[in-house]
Amino acid sequence: MHHKINLECISQCCNTVESGGTLSAQVHHHLKKLAGVNDVVLFTGETGTGKSVCAKMLHYLSKRPLDNFVAVNCGALATSLVQSQLFGHEKGAFTGACQRHKGYIESAQNGSLFLDEIGDMPLGLQINLLDFLDTGEFYRVGGDKPIHINTHIIAATNSNLEQAVDNGNFREDLYHRLHIFSIELPPLRSRINEIDTLASHFLHQIDPRDHYELSSAAKRAIHQYHWPGNLRELINKLKRACVYAEGKQITPYDLELADISDNLDQTIPMYHADLRKQRDLSERNTLMAAIAKNKDNRSAAARDLNISRNTFYRLLSKYQLK
Structure with missing residues (x-):
């Protein structure tokens, strides 16, 4: 599965970058430093920590065409067509290949290609990706002419790639190639001192007109909750709370954190x-x-x-x- 980023999403990313937004200060610093880098950048961290958001922000900061951001979920690539999906194919390359087809890499010409969940990329495809990262060239399936592409590769994973290498599920040479510029995104539970600011930021994004705010009990509850789903879980709970809140003040019950609140009381x-x-x-x-x-x-x-x-x-x- 893949998609091209829309301009509305880019606009939101621009605003978030300019304000610091949901990023920790250290991650924000890394993104600005890497904005001019053409080498692959890898984001690691637990699910929901904001890896895809960071990828879009890095694309925005790189000054590449805003709407040319192609995102691919490596775990969703069809096993039988994986080479064709990423690198494209020539007419007649295989049964059903009735015309030339551009792959995801070629579609991201002059833009950015975001390989999400790269730890799930089939092992057989990893060597082809490594060759492309080293040379900037690739071959379409069934083709004999190298194609040179100018695209910035951004990758992300919530997997332990080092363990995947030890288990034989990920190439060691690709692992080292990806770790030239690697940024680990911290879990929300390590940013509890920022959670009030983050919640206010998201509430404004969810509904900038209604000015929802957290009650004192709700603030105590979000400080005590462990947040296994990280930023994504916080956003989802706040979205729900904005629908169920009676008035403009959000309670622990609206956030589905009533049990924690009761214990704290x-x-x-x-x-x-x-x-x-x-x-x-x-x-x-x-x-x-x-x-x-x-x-x-x-x-x-x-x-x-x-x-x-x-x-x-x-x-x-x-x-x-x-």
């Missing part, structure tokens, strides 16, 4: 004159918040608190939280 500390009791209450509240954040995964909660499992379970017993 039970942990709000009350003033107590006895310092020891206050410390115990604070420690108990911290344990409960860590458990809620990690969806009752006790080992993960202990890691978050930077304590051993033995200490964690001793504290659970002390505060009768088992």
Whole structure:
């Protein structure tokens, strides 16, 4: 599957680039540095961290024709036609090839070709891609003349390519070729200090006229949630919340984070004159918040608190939280 980016999407990317938008400061710095690079750029990171958005932003910053951005999901390439889909074919190259066909690479002439989920690219195709990256030339299926193309290759994966190399599912030479310029996108849980700003940014993008805002309880909930789906999950929850919100203030229930909010409400500390009791209450509240954040995964909660499992379970017993 592939598509060419539309101008509306480019416009949104332009605005995001100019404002810093959803990017961490470090990623924003990398994109500006790599804007003039013609070599392949690889984005890595968990699903939903914004790899495709970064690819579009890099294309915008490169000053190549805005509407000539071709995106290909490598995992969706048809096994029997994969060579033809990427490199094209000549008339008569195989049964059913009634005319010459341009592949995705040729369609991205003078633009950018985004190879999403490159870790899923069939092993047999990887050597052809490596040859193209090294020479800038390729052959259509059934062709005998090399075709030179000026296109910027951008790739992305949420897979562990190093492990794929060890397992024999990814070529080591291609792995090293892709890692000349590699940018890892951080998961949302490592950017919790930015999440209020990110949520406000997305709410404005979702509906710039209605000025939705998060309630105090909703802000506490998004700070405690683990966000396994990263930025994409945050956007989807905010879209839902804008539909279900009663009025312009979004609650944890609108975000489907009511369980976390309820747990947090039970942990709000009350003033107590006895310092020891206050410390115990604070420690108990911290344990409960860590458990809620990690969806009752006790080992993960202990890691978050930077304590051993033995200490964690001793504290659970002390505060009768088992």
